[in-house]
Amino acid sequence: MSSAQQRLSQVASHFSPGGKKGAAALTEKHPDDIVVTCALRTALTKGGKGGFKDTAAADLLAGVFKAVIDRSNIDPKLVDDIAVGSVLPPGGGATEFRAAALVAGFPESTAVKSLNRQCSSGLQAIVDIANALRSGMIDVGIGAGVESMSSQYGPGAVTEFSELLESHPESANCKVPMGVLSEQMAKDRGISRAAQDAFAASSYQKAVKAQQAGLFNEEIVPLQVKWTDPKTNEEKTITVKADDGIRDGITAESLGKIRPAFAKDGSIHAGNASQISDGAAAVLLMKRSTAERLGQKILGKYVAGSVVGVKPLLMGIGPWKAIPVALEKAGITKDDVDIYEINEAFASQCVWCVNELGLPQEKINPKGGAIAFGHPLGCTGSRQVSTLLTELKRTNKKIGVTSMCVGTGMGMAAVWVAE
Numbered sequence: 001m002s003s004a005q006q007r008l009s010q011v012a013s014h015f016s017p018g019g020k021k022g023a024a025a026l027t028e029k030h031p032d033d034i035v036v037t038c039a040l041r042t043a044l045t046k047g048g049k050g051g052f053k054d055t056a057a058a059d060l061l062a063g064v065f066k067a068v069i070d071r072s073n074i075d076p077k078l079v080d081d082i083a084v085g086s087v088l089p090p091g092g093g094a095t096e097f098r099a100a101a102l103v104a105g106f107p108e109s110t111a112v113k114s115l116n117r118q119c120s121s122g123l124q125a126i127v128d129i130a131n132a133l134r135s136g137m138i139d140v141g142i143g144a145g146v147e148s149m150s151s152q153y154g155p156g157a158v159t160e161f162s163e164l165l166e167s168h169p170e171s172a173n174c175k176v177p178m179g180v181l182s183e184q185m186a187k188d189r190g191i192s193r194a195a196q197d198a199f200a201a202s203s204y205q206k207a208v209k210a211q212q213a214g215l216f217n218e219e220i221v222p223l224q225v226k227w228t229d230p231k232t233n234e235e236k237t238i239t240v241k242a243d244d245g246i247r248d249g250i251t252a253e254s255l256g257k258i259r260p261a262f263a264k265d266g267s268i269h270a271g272n273a274s275q276i277s278d279g280a281a282a283v284l285l286m287k288r289s290t291a292e293r294l295g296q297k298i299l300g301k302y303v304a305g306s307v308v309g310v311k312p313l314l315m316g317i318g319p320w321k322a323i324p325v326a327l328e329k330a331g332i333t334k335d336d337v338d339i340y341e342i343n344e345a346f347a348s349q350c351v352w353c354v355n356e357l358g359l360p361q362e363k364i365n366p367k368g369g370a371i372a373f374g375h376p377l378g379c380t381g382s383r384q385v386s387t388l389l390t391e392l393k394r395t396n397k398k399i400g401v402t403s404m405c406v407g408t409g410m411g412m413a414a415v416w417v418a419e
Contacts, residue, residue, distance in 0.1 A: 023336040026303060026417055027398055031289040034130045035419075037296035038072035039386035040064055040221050041281035044243045044374040047149040051240035052278035055225045057089060057148035058096035060280035065104030067221035068142065068282050072296060079284075080138035081111045083128045085121025085145040086378035088152035092116055097146075116378070119345065119404050120307070120412035121145055123381025126283050127305045127414065139290055145383065146280035147376035153276060173312035174408040178345070179273065181313050183262040186348035193267035196347035197255040200272035200371045202361075203344055204250035207368025211246050215367055215394065219386040243373040245275045272347040277374025281382035298419045300389045304329035305414040316349025318411020319403040320356050326401065326413035334359060337415075338397035341384040343404035344369035353405075366391060380404060385416065392418035 042060055045051040052060060061084065069076055082101055086093045098112040106112075117124040122145025129141035158175060165171045173181075186196070210216060222241035229236060250271070260266035261273075284296075291298050306325035310317050319342050327334060340363050344350045354364055367387060370380065384402040392400050403413035 022331040022333070023399060026330060026332060029288065031287065032134075033288040033301045034133050034285055035288045035291050035298045035301045036283055036285055036385065036389060037074070037291050037298055038068050038284040039219065039281075039299060039389055040067050040071060041219055041379070041383045041386045042223055042279045043220050043240050044245065044277045044279040044376060044383070045240060046245045046374070047153060047276035047278060049230070050150075050244045050278065051227060051238060052148065052225060053150040054228050055148065055278070056096070056151065057086065057093065057146045057280070058100040059225070060148065060223070060278065061097060061144065061146045062100040062103045063223040064144065064221055064280045064282045065101060065106065065142070068284050069105055072284050074140070074284060074294070074296065076106045077109065078140045078294070079106055079110045079142060080140055081113070081129065081132060082106070082142045082144065083125035084112065084114050085117070085123070085125040085381060086114055086147055087116055087118055087121055088147060088149070088157050088377065093146070117410070117412070118407035119343065119375070119377055120381050120406045120410070121378040122281060122383065123305070123402060123404070123412055123414060124307075126285070126302070126382060126385065129285050130302045130305075133285060133287055140284075140286045142282050142284050143382060144280065144282035145379040145381055147378045148278045149276045149376055150278050170312060176313060178315075178407065179262045179268060182316055182346040182348055183266045183268050185314055185316050185352075186267050189352050191267070191348045191352050193256070194252070195351050196267055196272045197252045199347040199351050200255055201250050201252040203365065203368045203371040204247060206366060207243070207246045207372035208248045210367035211242065215391070216243065219390045245277060245374045246368070246372050268346060268348060272371060274343070274345050274370035274375035275373065277376045279374065279376040279379045279383065281379050281386055283382055283385050300392065300416055300418040303415040303417055305412070307412045308410065310409045310411060312409035315407055315409045316346060316405045317353060318405035318409075319413060320353040320411070322411035322413040323357060323401060323403050326403070326415050330415040332399065332415070337399050337401050338363065339366060339388060339391060339400040340364050341388045341400065341402045342369070343375060343380055343384070344371040345375060345405050347371060349405055381412070388416060389418055
């Protein structure tokens with residue numbers, strides 16, 4: 001048996017019944033646990049027309065940074081490093097993100113970096129901070145994510161390939177547009193339009209119900225911003241405190257009337273794919289011993305993460321491959337998990353991953369997902385943590401997983417435990 005086969009066998013073993021011992025061990029508390037003491041996000045707003053359409057990404061970031069300081073009551077001087085995931089800004093956003101941290105109240109002694117692992121950038125930022133904490137490189141850190149798709153999304157975000165890259169089939173596939181490759185995947189994997197529309201309608205319905213019940217309020221930081229009315233061109237000051245892409249009355253039948261976006265006989269359209277949107281999120285992390293010494297309230301802990309590669313044209317299957325690896329590293333099975341936050345890049349890929357993993361629908365995105373309220377690329381991975389930990393606490397549940405597919409053919413996942 002090859003090493004790859006042995007690994008797949010080990011992963012498969014974690015999908016067998018049982019694993020109660022693993023879950024029990026996971027919920028034990030240790031001084032060196034990497035814990036979350038604050039997890040906040042802005043509202044997510046519609047790209048080009050929502051509440052943040054005129055707000056720069058760095059300004060969103062500054063707002064959520066300041067909210068973390070205020071909510072956690074952490075002394076900004078104690079924060080050693082901040083990692084920010086973002087996909088679209090020129091230069092990776094490194095300059096303006098450092099400036100945003102200074103504006104928010106962090107001193108010059110707090111280091112800042114930007115990073116880009118496409119749709120998993122926000123999660124990668126958190127994992128980078130967690131790893132730095134585990135190694136002893138830092139004592140307190142923030143993992144964050146931000147994206148202004150209103151101002152930076154479009155053809156200019158994709159670099160032209162050289163002749164060398166174009167000459168290699170798999171390399172060239174890295175630049176195939178997401179919608180096109182997702183349409184092809186839906187056809188190849190037999191994901192019907194009816195199944196996609198039913199999943200998308202459920203996402204909207206869950207999000208509407210959650211928003212009406214105020215279930216997002218705890219995780220969302222209201223931000224006051226300048227906004228230009230497109231009808232009158234009048235600049236106003238508004239307070240953005242709710243996701244504005246959530247629409248009531250969406251059903252599988254109403255979605256069934258929308259024309260396909262990428263092929264005449266296709267199944268993917270604007271109603272069953274993630275919304276283009278703007279937003280930011282941030283997660284404050286440290287070791288449990290540090291949190292207890294500082295009197296920080298512990299919301300939960302980071303347990304393990306995984307990052308994997310898949311074929312570029314099958315990028316949507318990323319969670320299917322990444323989730324079992326993260327579970328294996330955490331020593332638990334899929335049945336031990338109470339909530340899965342799996343990014344809804346497209347209903348097609350999310351439906352396929354959930355079905356192939358054999359996950360119960362009621363455990364998937366209980367407050368809706370990116371189809372209903374948006375996927376600001378670099379923000380999503382950090383946004384999911386606030387959504388997950390808040391819902392685990394509210395429902396008195398313990399173990400959660402966040403995961404997403406990643407452009408160019410990757411997947412990422414992480415395991416979390418709520419306190």
